[in-house]
Amino acid sequence: MSLASGPGRAAGTLADQKLYAEKHIDYIKKLDSRKDELEYWLTEHLRLNGVYWGLTALHLLGCPDGLPRDNAVDFVLSCQQENGGFGAAPGHDAHLLYTVSAVQILVTLDAVDELEKRGLGGKQKVGSFIAGLQDRESGSFMGDEWGELDTRFLYGALNALSLLGLLHLVDVTKAVSYVQKCENLDGGYGVTPGAESHAGQVFTCVGALAIAGRLDLVDKDRLGGWLSERQLEHGGLNGRPEKLADACYSWWVGASLAMIDKLDWIDGPKLVAYILHCQDPEAGGFADRPDNAVDVFHTHFAVAGLSLLGFEGVEEVDPVYCMPKAITSKVLSA
Amino acid sequence: MTGKYASDPAWASIAPIPLNDGSESGAVPLATIAYSEEYLEATSYLRAVMAANEMSERALGLTEDVISMNPAHYTVWIYRAKILFALNKDLLEELEWLNGVSLKYLKNYQIWHHRQVIMSSREHFPTLPPKEMDFLMEMFAQDSKNYHVWTYRHWLVRHFELWDSPRELADMNSLINSDVRNNSAWNHRYMLRFGPRSNEPDAGMVNAEGKPHEKGRLSVVDEDLVDEELKYAQEQIIRAPENRSPWSYARGVLRAAGRPLSEWTGFSRKLVVDEFDEQGQLSGVSVKSSHAIEWLADVYADAEGHNRDEAVRMLNLLKDKYDPIRRNYWDYRIRAIEAGEVPASA
Numbered sequence: 001m002s003l004a005s006g007p008g009r010a011a012g013t014l015a016d017q018k019l020y021a022e023k024h025i026d027y028i029k030k031l032d033s034r035k036d037e038l039e040y041w042l043t044e045h046l047r048l049n050g051v052y053w054g055l056t057a058l059h060l061l062g063c064p065d066g067l068p069r070d071n072a073v074d075f076v077l078s079c080q081q082e083n084g085g086f087g088a089a090p091g092h093d094a095h096l097l098y099t100v101s102a103v104q105i106l107v108t109l110d111a112v113d114e115l116e117k118r119g120l121g122g123k124q125k126v127g128s129f130i131a132g133l134q135d136r137e138s139g140s141f142m143g144d145e146w147g148e149l150d151t152r153f154l155y156g157a158l159n160a161l162s163l164l165g166l167l168h169l170v171d172v173t174k175a176v177s178y179v180q181k182c183e184n185l186d187g188g189y190g191v192t193p194g195a196e197s198h199a200g201q202v203f204t205c206v207g208a209l210a211i212a213g214r215l216d217l218v219d220k221d222r223l224g225g226w227l228s229e230r231q232l233e234h235g236g237l238n239g240r241p242e243k244l245a246d247a248c249y250s251w252w253v254g255a256s257l258a259m260i261d262k263l264d265w266i267d268g269p270k271l272v273a274y275i276l277h278c279q280d281p282e283a284g285g286f287a288d289r290p291d292n293a294v295d296v297f298h299t300h301f302a303v304a305g306l307s308l309l310g311f312e313g314v315e316e317v318d319p320v321y322c323m324p325k326a327i328t329s330k331v332l333s334a
Numbered sequence: 335m336t337g338k339y340a341s342d343p344a345w346a347s348i349a350p351i352p353l354n355d356g357s358e359s360g361a362v363p364l365a366t367i368a369y370s371e372e373y374l375e376a377t378s379y380l381r382a383v384m385a386a387n388e389m390s391e392r393a394l395g396l397t398e399d400v401i402s403m404n405p406a407h408y409t410v411w412i413y414r415a416k417i418l419f420a421l422n423k424d425l426l427e428e429l430e431w432l433n434g435v436s437l438k439y440l441k442n443y444q445i446w447h448h449r450q451v452i453m454s455s456r457e458h459f460p461t462l463p464p465k466e467m468d469f470l471m472e473m474f475a476q477d478s479k480n481y482h483v484w485t486y487r488h489w490l491v492r493h494f495e496l497w498d499s500p501r502e503l504a505d506m507n508s509l510i511n512s513d514v515r516n517n518s519a520w521n522h523r524y525m526l527r528f529g530p531r532s533n534e535p536d537a538g539m540v541n542a543e544g545k546p547h548e549k550g551r552l553s554v555v556d557e558d559l560v561d562e563e564l565k566y567a568q569e570q571i572i573r574a575p576e577n578r579s580p581w582s583y584a585r586g587v588l589r590a591a592g593r594p595l596s597e598w599t600g601f602s603r604k605l606v607v608d609e610f611d612e613q614g615q616l617s618g619v620s621v622k623s624s625h626a627i628e629w630l631a632d633v634y635a636d637a638e639g640h641n642r643d644e645a646v647r648m649l650n651l652l653k654d655k656y657d658p659i660r661r662n663y664w665d666y667r668i669r670a671i672e673a674g675e676v677p678a679s680a
Contacts, residue, residue, distance in 0.1 A: 045406045091353050091381070093409040146412045148447040177543065184521070184538035185550050185586040193536040194492075194529055195485045196521040219546055228663045229578070235659075241578050242515040243479065265663040 002031040003050045006293040008283030012276055019306065020281045021313060024299060025063045027284025028054045031296055047089040048079055052101040053300035055108055059324045060303050060315045073111045076102050077118055084125035085144075095144045096133055099126065100156035107163050107331055108323055127166035130157050139174025150191050151182055155204035158211040159321060163331060167211075176212050179205045187222030199230055199239040203252040206259050210320045215260065224262035227253050235270030236289070246288040247278040247298050250305025251322070258308055258319035268309045275302050337375035344392055350378035351385060373403050384413055389420035398431075405435060405442045415451050425458045433469050437476065446482040450489055462494045467501055471508075478509055479518045488525060492536060497526050514570050520579040527563060528552065528590040540590070550589045560591040568601055575605055575623035596633045602626040606648075624656040635671045645671050 008027070031054060051072060058066035079086045079102060085094025086102040103126065106112045116122040133142045134157065141153040154175055161167045181193040182205055188197025189205035202223070209215050230237045230253045236245030237253045250271060257263040277290045278298070285294030286302035307317035316325040339345045353374070376399050383393045397414040400407055418428055429452065436445050453459055453466075473483045496502055503526060509519040528550070530540050539550035567584040571577070588595060605626035611617040621627060627648050634645035646668055653664035 045404075045408060093412075095408065144408070144412075146408075146415075146447065146451070181535060181537040181542045183542060183549075185524075185589060186582050190538060191481070191485055192488075193542070194488050194525050194538055196481070196518050198481060225663060228660050231659055233659070240479070241517040262663075265660060265666070267659045267661075270659065 002033075003046050003296055004031075005295040008280035008285050008294045010278045010280050010285075010287035010290050010292055010294060012279045012281055012290065016281065017273065017276060018281075019276060019311065019313060020279060020284065021061050023281065023284035024279070024286070024303065025058060025061050025066055025284070027280075027294070028058055028296060028299065029066050045088045045092065048076065048086060048098040048101045048105075049088070050296055051075065052104050053296050055105055056323060057296070057300040057303045059108065059327075060307050060317055062313070062315060064324075069109055069111070072105060073109060073114055076105050077114065080120050082120060084121055084127075084129035086126075093144060094129060096130065096141065096153045096156050097143060099130060100160045102126075103160040103163055104321070104323055108327055110327075112164065123164045123166065127161060127164055127169050130161055131166075131169035133157065134170050134175070136171060136174070139171055139176070139178040141175070151179065151189065151201050151204045151208070152191070154178065155208040155211075158208050162211050163321070163328075165334075172212050176209065176214050176217070179208050180217060183219075187219050187224075187226045196240065197226065199227070199237070199249050199252040199256070202227065203256045206256045207320050210259050218260055220260040220262065224257060224260055224265050227257050228262070228265035231266045231271065235267060235272075235274035237266070237271065237274075244289065245274065247275055247286055247305070248288065248301040250275050251301040251308070254305050254308045255317075255319040255322065263308065272306065272309055272311060275305055278302055337372060339375055339379045339396075345379060348379055348382050350375070351381040352378050353381075373400075376400050376403065377407075380410065380413075384409075389417050391421070393417055394421070394423070401435065405439045405445060408444050411444050411448045415448060418452070419455070425452050425455065426463060428452055429463065429466075429469075433472075436473060440473075440476055440480065443482045446486045450486060453490070453493070462490065462496065466490070467505065471505060474509060478513055478516050481518070484518045484522060487522065491526065492532065495532055497529075497531060502526050510570065514574050515577050515579060517579045520583050524583060524586050527559065528586065539586070550586060551592055552590045555591045557591070560587055560593070563587050564597075571605075571623070575626065578625060581623075581625040581629065594633075595629060595636070598629060599633050602629045602633075606630060619651065621651070621656060624652060627651050627656060631667070642671050 051067075055067055055072065058064065076086070078090045079088070079092070079098065081087055081094040083094055085096070086099045087094050088098045092098075106114065112123060115126060119125070133144070133153065134140070135142065140149050141157045142148060143150065143153045157170065158167065158172070158175065161169060179189070182189045182191075182195070182201070184190060184197045186197050188199075189202045190196050190198055191201050195201070206215070206218060206223075209217055229241075230239070230249065232238060232245050234245070236247070237249040238245050239249050239252065254263065254266070254271070257265060275286070278286045278288070279302070280287070280294050283294075285296070286299045287294045288298050303314060304317050304322055307314045308319060317323070318325045318328040321328045339350070376396065380396055380400055383390075383396065394414065394417045397410050397417065400410045401414070418425065429449070432445060432449055436442075439445065470483060470487055473480060491497060491502065503523075506519050506523040506526065509516055510523070528540070530537050530542075534540060535542070541549055541551055544551070564584060564587055567580040567587065570580040584598065585595070588597065605622040607620045608616055609618040609620055631645045631648035631652075634641040634648065649664050649668045649671070653661045653668070657664065
């Protein structure tokens with residue numbers, strides 16, 4: 001899965017309200033044939049994330065078999081390290097972010113049992129790797145042995161563990177308490193306690209609380225007010241006050257609003273128009289904003305954003321997990 | 335292989351470990367990665383020295399080479415930090431080198447965690463090195479809202495207990511002065527003035543796990559400081575009345591002090607002026623700030639405000655004219671007031 005940007009540009013026009021689903025499917029499927037580009041190896045540290053983004057977008061676009069299943073499973077397993085975690089690509093050190101993508105991909109492909117058959121130590125070993133990254137004092141999570149803290153890691157840990165049915169391996173109460181410390185007076189959340197509110201971090205904090213069953217701790221009116229204020233005149237959303245809009249915030253902001261039942265506080269049709277304006281109707285793919293180069297990251301989050309807004313022809317997405325709702329419903333009720 | 339490492343006698347003792355991407359099995363086309371020769375060679379030597387846990391000058395140089403080609407390679411940073419400490423290198427020199435890399439790769443975040451790991455060493459840095467804040471201001475000159483730099487600066491404040499350092503406030507004044515819409519600088523200012531100190535857990539506000547209306551409330555209040563900061567916020571609002579940041583800041587200041595929003599009724603009223611015709615009938619309203627309208631709505635809707643009609647009138651101004659994109663939000667607020675509930679965002 002290449003994370004190289006382009007070649008297309010988001011040349012959509014505002015008047016064009018059509019989703020070029022077939023073009024986007026082709027765009028994602030062809031990403032893997034772009035290994036001769038410099039950008040391909042420079043983005044190696046994101047490879048496993050890239051497979052998750054591409055695969056999920058294909059599912060939401062109604063093309064669940066768009067990537068060869070066996071190849072995808074083989075690739076995921078080839079990224080696993082001795083400690084049970086997964087690296088971004090084969091030979092890379094294990095890191096929480098890639099381990100989460102690995103779990104999400106395996107769950108989406110209904111291939112978690114492959115961990116028992118061919119993985120290193122089964123899903124229990126994966127769970128132990130994740131649990132080992134929790135700081136038992138503060139409840140927060142590191143990304144790897146390096147010790148960097150980020151509410152993204154905390155969310156990712158709860159996401160993957162709950163999908164594997166292994167949430168009991170960590171101290172959820174302490175994790176919840178840590179998330180509370182990341183709340184700011186404006187109702188938003190930051191990357192660490194005291195850091196500025198940021199829509200991406202809001203998503204991770206609210207998502208973590210949703211998985212922990214503690215959405216009651218969110219000041220929904222205040223947070224909803226802050227999130228809805230992210231919508232700009234042209235309909236697009238930004239991540240912080242006085243910043244530019246970006247199609248990916250359709251997801252971070254939109255999913256957060258959906259989790260606290262306030263999605264109607266933004267103007268849905270205007271946001272749809274903005275997202276569609278970010279697509280390349282010729283070569284497929286979405287960019288961060290109109291006229292910029294497309295890439296798989298923005299393609300995934302733009303499609304997921306359209307799904308949140310109930311766009312016709314896009315499969316329903318789970319706002320907590322950012323995976324097809326049909327899949328998470330099945331796995332989490334099992 | 336015939337690259338610069340293979341032909342360098344200093345590396346003759348190392349057998350490079352090529353990337354095993356599983357492609358030999360023929361089963362994983364997704365994983366086959368096209369590398370540039372130079373990078374491929376450097377990382378193959380990196381794998382070899384990392385596998386041997388070699389702590390040496392040549393390994394340190396190699397990490398620099400790999401980072402210069404791809405600073406997002408997260409593994410190489412951990413290894414580099416270990417070598418620096420093992421060889422007891424001059425860490426000020428490391429910071430100098432990092433400065434250059436940081437200015438070159440503005441979006442990279444591994445750099446900032448590495449800097450924090452280095453700076454965490456109390457043995458090497460019992461106090462803040464004198465040039466550190468100068469460099470951060472150099473970074474802010476490139477991107478004054480760089481999230482990683484701000485997060486690092488917040489960590490520095492806690493680590494070296496810099497809340498009352500004159501440099502901190504001076505830098506915030508300078509940044510807000512050059513861009514009054516810099517929300518990051520406003521957030522940092524709030525942490526300096528009203529955030530939790532070293533005797534409290536780090537959090538976005540004091541009493542972070544308290545009841546909703548008590549979050550952010552200080553137990554001891556310096557009223558002079560509060561007055562000073564409220565005055566500062568008003569001055570900045572006059573510069574750009576539609577700028578959200580100082581309005582949020584003022585709400586936080588009042589919350590910290592346990593003082594009511596109604597203190598600013600007069601100030602907000604100057605930005606939302608009712609107009610009357612010759613008969614003395616209300617004919618319109620002159621609005622300089624939508625945030626002032628919202629502020630007034632909160633004041634009037636408050637239990638002590640006793641003016642729900644006026645609160646609803648304010649919210650309707652926002653819904654119909656000054657912030658119609660959020661009409662559903664304003665509708666929600668109006669319904670809450672009409673149902674007699676306490677305002678949502680006081």
